[in-house]
Amino acid sequence: MGIYLLIKSFVITVTNREVDRLAIKLDKRDYHSAVNEFSDGLYRFALKLCKEESMAQDLVQDAFEKVWIKKEIIQREKVKSYLFRTVYNKFLDSKKKNKVIAIDEYDQEPVISQETSDLKEVLNQALATLPAIQKSAILLRDYEGYSYEEIGEILELKPSQVKVYIYRARKQLQKYIGKLEAVI
Amino acid sequence: MKVTKENYEAYLLDLWEGNLSKEEEVVLNDFLAQHPELDSDDVLALQDDVSMTKPEEKFDKTGVLYDSVNQQNALYFFVAYFEGDLSNDDKKEVEQFVRDHPSYSNKFKQFGKVHLPPEKIRYPYKRELQAGKGDGHFISIAARNWMIGVAAASFAAFFWFMGSISNTGDTHYAQERLAVSIDDYQYSPVLFNVRKDKKNEQVNDVTANTTLVASKSNITKVKGELRNTTVPKRTSRAQLTTQKKSFANVKASGLNNVMAALEPQQNDKEVSVAQNKRTKTKMNQEEIPTILDVTAAYLKRKKILNSGRKPDLKNILNTTLSGVNDDKPILAVNEGSDSKRTVIQLGEFKFERTSKK
Numbered sequence A: 001m002g003i004y005l006l007i008k009s010f011v012i013t014v015t016n017r018e019v020d021r022l023a024i025k026l027d028k029r030d031y032h033s034a035v036n037e038f039s040d041g042l043y044r045f046a047l048k049l050c051k052e053e054s055m056a057q058d059l060v061q062d063a064f065e066k067v068w069i070k071k072e073i074i075q076r077e078k079v080k081s082y083l084f085r086t087v088y089n090k091f092l093d094s095k096k097k098n099k100v101i102a103i104d105e106y107d108q109e110p111v112i113s114q115e116t117s118d119l120k121e122v123l124n125q126a127l128a129t130l131p132a133i134q135k136s137a138i139l140l141r142d143y144e145g146y147s148y149e150e151i152g153e154i155l156e157l158k159p160s161q162v163k164v165y166i167y168r169a170r171k172q173l174q175k176y177i178g179k180l181e182a183v184i
Numbered sequence B: 001m002k003v004t005k006e007n008y009e010a011y012l013l014d015l016w017e018g019n020l021s022k023e024e025e026v027v028l029n030d031f032l033a034q035h036p037e038l039d040s041d042d043v044l045a046l047q048d049d050v051s052m053t054k055p056e057e058k059f060d061k062t063g064v065l066y067d068s069v070n071q072q073n074a075l076y077f078f079v080a081y082f083e084g085d086l087s088n089d090d091k092k093e094v095e096q097f098v099r100d101h102p103s104y105s106n107k108f109k110q111f112g113k114v115h116l117p118p119e120k121i122r123y124p125y126k127r128e129l130q131a132g133k134g135d136g137h138f139i140s141i142a143a144r145n146w147m148i149g150v151a152a153a154s155f156a157a158f159f160w161f162m163g164s165i166s167n168t169g170d171t172h173y174a175q176e177r178l179a180v181s182i183d184d185y186q187y188s189p190v191l192f193n194v195r196k197d198k199k200n201e202q203v204n205d206v207t208a209n210t211t212l213v214a215s216k217s218n219i220t221k222v223k224g225e226l227r228n229t230t231v232p233k234r235t236s237r238a239q240l241t242t243q244k245k246s247f248a249n250v251k252a253s254g255l256n257n258v259m260a261a262l263e264p265q266q267n268d269k270e271v272s273v274a275q276n277k278r279t280k281t282k283m284n285q286e287e288i289p290t291i292l293d294v295t296a297a298y299l300k301r302k303k304i305l306n307s308g309r310k311p312d313l314k315n316i317l318n319t320t321l322s323g324v325n326d327d328k329p330i331l332a333v334n335e336g337s338d339s340k341r342t343v344i345q346l347g348e349f350k351f352e353r354t355s356k357k
Helices: A002-022 A028-050 A053-069 A076-097 A119-128 A132-142 A148-155 A159-183 B008-017 B022-034 B074-083 B088-100 B102-111 B126-134 B141-166 B179-184 B237-262 B273-285 B291-301 B313-320
Strands: B192-196 B202-208 B221-223 B330-335 B339-346 B349-356
Touching: A028 A053, A028 A076, A028 A132, A028 B126, A053 A076, A053 B126, A076 A132, A076 A148, A119 A132, A119 A159, A132 A148, A132 A159, A148 A159, A159 B074, A159 B102, B008 B022, B074 B088, B074 B102, B088 B102
Parallel strands: none
Antiparallel strands: B192 B202, B202 B221, B330 B339, B339 B349
């Protein structure tokens, strides 16, 4: 039994190394195309997440810096999710660092001013009230079109958890829309 | 051992647990035989004190059964419908449910709108990000913040230094030599600082300035003498006449004061217009202070350097370390014939150094 496990672990190690060897790593050209392709989306994600331009710019720059530094070990097809994960984690770090206490506003009653009649504006208002994890899930789902599995990979969650967070977030957004329609 | 009505229950428990000896069992049995009312099942059934009843509540499982849409799980199905998680059959079922329950129709429509509309936001520094990478130069956020901090600190230090100099009472107008006209009149241009309006090139005042380290008393301002006097780049003869008049005013009144201030030991008679040339030559021979001189003078004023431009240890300690123990540090220097003993007392700490000459 012991020998069997030993052989199995050896085979797995060798296979993983082979997979790593064959995986296409990032080169300078890939990096540049990643900047062209993903920087806008990444910035939008960061901006919606932290609601502050300068911080969002820093988060994006940080993420690309990390990709550049680790370009030798990042696989080409994972670059986008790596960028988003970095931005999300850096955002959480900065929140901890700045001792910003996250107040879960999920259960707060939506307040919509009389002037607000634009659906987009209402959705943004509602989005701002979501906890970071739900907000990130919604942003990645709606803007980037990621699947539950991909979102789970970025946010380090199980797909079923992602589903639950998205469900809760949608319910909150629906509350706001309901309120808007009541106001109108 | 005596079994009584007060302690017989304890003996009973011991009996059930098998902790009683044969003798004790006999005593207990005798007691129970004497008190038959205690030897009934009702009295001894301790479990009667505990009542366990089956809960009547029932959990509504329909809310967590996702086999088909119902009123409890409708919202979940609505979300799943618009997320594209349902099969075609499930979708049809949801649609049928909405038709059957018109009260859910509005909510169903609302869930259709809870998707963020497309929004284009451009990252403004994309080119910089690429350029930085292409050249292999990359300034990280941490490094950038550090550099900004250093730059800010340098600026603060610079302005503090400049501010300290300006507080000494010296003249610090923007220096500019008074064009050709001054040279024509053989006044030492070095001695004059001119403040002009940039817009109309008007000379607002002329300031005499010996050196930056000169004391306040040695600086005299001649204000108003050249006011409204225009100094054109090319001077025509007519204009020169006007300027001559203007400078004549300086020569006659203000300039004498200036020269007198520069050389206070001279009396008024000596400071005549005829002697201006000699004075000018003498002044020109004086060295213009270098940045080293200025710095040294400043440090002397701050009692960091002594008159010989060497560190003034005692004053440095007294001025910079005075906050250590809310008192000035005690410094004693005893110079012997062949050695020098320096003692510094800072609060509870005492430093003593003996050096041989």
